Structure formats: C-alpha cells, structure tokens
Amino acid sequence: MAKRRQEERPPLELPLARLFLDDLEELGRVFLEARNKWEDRPPQEGEMAPRIIYRVDDWECDTIQDLKEIGRMKSYFEVRLEEYAGPIISIYLAGRSLVCSSTGLPPAGEWAVYGQVLGLVGKRKILWYPWRRSEVIFQTSFEYSGLFTSFRRHGAQIAIAVASSLATLAATGAFQAAWRYLHHGK
Numbered sequence: 768m769a770k771r772r773q774e775e776r777p778p779l780e781l782p783l784a785r786l787f788l789d790d791l792e793e794l795g796r797v798f799l800e801a802r803n804k805w806e807d808r809p810p811q812e813g814e815m816a817p818r819i820i821y822r823v824d825d826w827e828c829d830t831i832q833d834l835k836e837i838g839r840m841k842s843y844f845e846v847r848l849e850e851y852a853g854p855i856i857s858i859y860l861a862g863r864s865l866v867c868s869s870t871g872l873p874p875a876g877e878w879a880v881y882g883q884v885l886g887l888v889g890k891r892k893i894l895w896y897p898w899r900r901s902e903v904i905f906q907t908s909f910e911y912s913g914l915f916t917s918f919r920r921h922g923a924q925i926a927i928a929v930a931s932s933l934a935t936l937a938a939t940g941a942f943q944a945a946w947r948y949l950h951h952g953k
Contacts, residue, residue, distance in 0.1 A: 774874040777881035781865040784891040795819035797883045798848040798856045805876030817850035863900035
C-alpha cells in the first residue's frame, strides 16, 4: 500500500468585509486571470467563452451596471467564473461570512487565487461584533456615503450596545468610583 500526503488546500472562509461594486469588478478580473494562467485546456471551438456571473437572490447579472440597477440583496449573493468544462471559481455570502471556493485548478492556482482574493477582501475588512456580518454594498466605494449612513442604518444596534455598556458600568459601581475620584480626589 502506497502512502501519499494530500496537498493542503486554502481555507474557504474569508474575514468579515464590506465589498463594493468596484471590488466585485476586481474579483471578476482576478477570476479570469486565474483561468487564463492556470487552466491548461484551451477553449474548444463552439464553446462559450468564460464569463463572470453575479447572482443576487433570484437574479443573475452579467455586468456591474445590472447590479447597480437591482440596488440591494436580501439573502443570497455570489460572484462566479462560469465556463463549460473549466475551473469553477466563486465567492459568495454564507451566513455571516464570505466564502471563496475554487475547483478545477491545481493547488498552486487555488492558493494564488485565495491570496489575491484575501488581499482584496482584507482592504475592506470590518471589525467583528456579534451583530456584524459581511455585506455587499451596491455602490462603488467612492459613492458610499459612509459613517453618517452607517449610524442611520445601525442606530438602534449602536444605541443598544452603548446602553448595555453604561448599564454594566453602573451596576459595577465604576461610575460612582470615577465620580468620587474626580470630584473628591480620593
């Protein structure tokens, strides 16, 4: 009996991130470049050329502009390289996190794709909080209105977190100790 060690594959889960339309466009370029670099089988005559598909809930889109028109997602999102009899590379939302999947590439190709995707997602990484999840925002990064919109969108969650923090501090007597120290110097 011969023993062979299986090569380690890249992890599936990516950090929590907020992706914008320009990030999705860059992911599509990464997927196509990986296909061209790592796929050794040239496209056969009559086959469809590889293409990037964006799936949002029940919709399937070919362009970023289509995504912009949809405007938002409810439950499902995926970016996928689609090709007849070729590698399958995709990134999708699964629960709270992003998942990167690639099949049909050699292990070195899978690691290369994972590294590029991780670099792209890493620059949009968000801090982990119990209520946070990865999200796709259907605007380009320079159109995003930022902090004020975030407060408006998540105001109730922020208020609950602040109120529970203050209640915890009050229950432990930290406020009274700080008040005594600041006003009485003791």
